[in-house]
Amino acid sequence: MNKVIRRIQRYQGWFGAGAAGCLLVGLYLGLIASPPDYYQGEVVRIMYIHVPLAHTSLLAYTVLFGGSVWYLWKRDPLVDNMCHAAAGLSAVFTSLALFTGMIWGKPTWNTWWTWDARLTSFTVLLLILIGYLMLRTFIDDPEREARFAAVVAIIGFVDLPIVHFSVEWWRTLHQPQSFSLRGVSISSDLLFPLIMMSIGMSLLFTYMLLVRTQMLYLTNLLHAKKGRLLGQFHLSKADS
């Protein structure tokens, strides 16, 4: 078995334990120990889950971008497995961030959905990721699949800042800037649980990435082994 996979197997537990620890402490601080916000009241506690999810989805996309560039450079199949894993996780984190954002939007803005710059760019991000994952299912040759997927991921990553800026300009044109989250300063009581949850979420992502990379690698390995067995089977049949 691959040396890297063996190393992942040995060290992944630390990330998992770290993530579980940070998240439990963060949840305790966020749900129980921290005071309610002056303006938003208790609803502000949704921030401790929503903002880390959103951060982590961007982190996951950055990992996907880095992995894609690395893959096109070195053509290592394990890196491609990592990209595939990161894309799936980024899609999960992005959709969860959108859902929690909608739940936060209802009591604070009194609407489930608004074409806010961030919401819109996260939706575009989700669509790009779904396109990426769909593309991978439509290609049979694994080498070509990896190559094309890397190209799509890189183009999408370059596109994201442009999407964000264009949507922001567009929104300031069409809607009054009534409910922007920008400018709301976060006091240190609220900041500490947020940082704790962000670190925990990033560690959780790293752990999930390691597990998912292993899963995809092992699935491919098993596939290859079965193929080889089947090949031998056919061979021996043909010979006898």
Next chain:
Amino acid sequence: MTFLKVIRWMVWKDLISEVRSRETISSMFFFALIVILVFSFSFSMDQQAARELIAGIIWVAFVFTGIIGLGRSFSVELQNDCLEFLQMSPASKGAMYLGKVMANLIFMLTVEIILFPMFVIFFNLDVIEEIHILLLIFFLATFGLSAVGTLFSALTVQIRAREVMLPILLLPLVVPVMIAAVEATKGALNGDPLAGYWQWLELLAIFNVVFTVVSFWMFEFVMDS
């Protein structure tokens, strides 16, 4: 062959085959005509509503016809294994990309320039003064569409379900082009001062430069055999 020569031959070959078959432009044109018809049925518009909506309608029609043209751009290369010859050719892949972008740009702009007078007639638009600005907007936005679309056309033509995957991959990526083109067109049609929507033209220019460079580089990986 030098770089520029490859570009010129790519454009030339696409134009020649288009002039002989007239398949791409005519299919794009009739599709767009149907789109216009469907839109005028689905929104019964007075002058005021037309002003608000027309820029969006124009660009939805242009983008969908553009996708048809882009999809055909590489699927015609499948006949007689032309795609494999392109992949095996020692000529610069980047030059091929630029040639295809030019060819697609010419096709799409041709269709847009034929279609636009129909919009003017059907929806009673008033455009004589801003026509040069509108042409600039059409050029910039279509170039952006063609720059990303050509790359994805070359990519999706090599996979299963290519007709589905091209719009799914392309449309989220060209969201900035759509927004900028619609806003700028709306500004021009309303006769606003140029300074009011100049930033959208800048955005289109930035998009075009960024994506021509990135796609130019990525095209080699897509056409790797």
Next chain:
Amino acid sequence: MTAFYLRWGILVVGATILVVLTYRNYEENLATMTPEQVLANSPTEEIRVKGLVRGGTLRGELEEGRASFDLAGEKDTLPVQYEGPPPENLRELKTLILIGKWKTPTRTFQAREMALVTNYGFVMGAYIVGLIPLALFLFFMGRKVCLLYDEIKQSTLYQSESDTHVDSR
């Protein structure tokens, strides 16, 4: 496989403790009483009362943080004396939560702070939507990796057999 389930068991226990702590915190610090309950029980410790500011009763200097009004429940009303930071949300016909003490001698509610009524369903919903799918996703992924390792070990055994078969040929 056992170690895997053990780890998840510990995690579930930790999460349960957290849920219980959160719930108790909510019961002790955030649960509210109605004006009727206050009048009936006359509690002496600091409490939270939820009610509607009755129309036509609000008076006092809001900018200086002093006000008096009647807080209406289902049947009874509670006279309230507010003294604290200038309230932003104090308006007539608005449902609010008041934090303060019940003074039995004067039969007024001495409030020192007020809060908006929170729909805790949103907070709970966000955490459930955020964390449960993530946990389930990770659980099934981890389990699949364990199963795959087992299967690969077995298929290696099987392969060596078939190797000998090929050799014996």
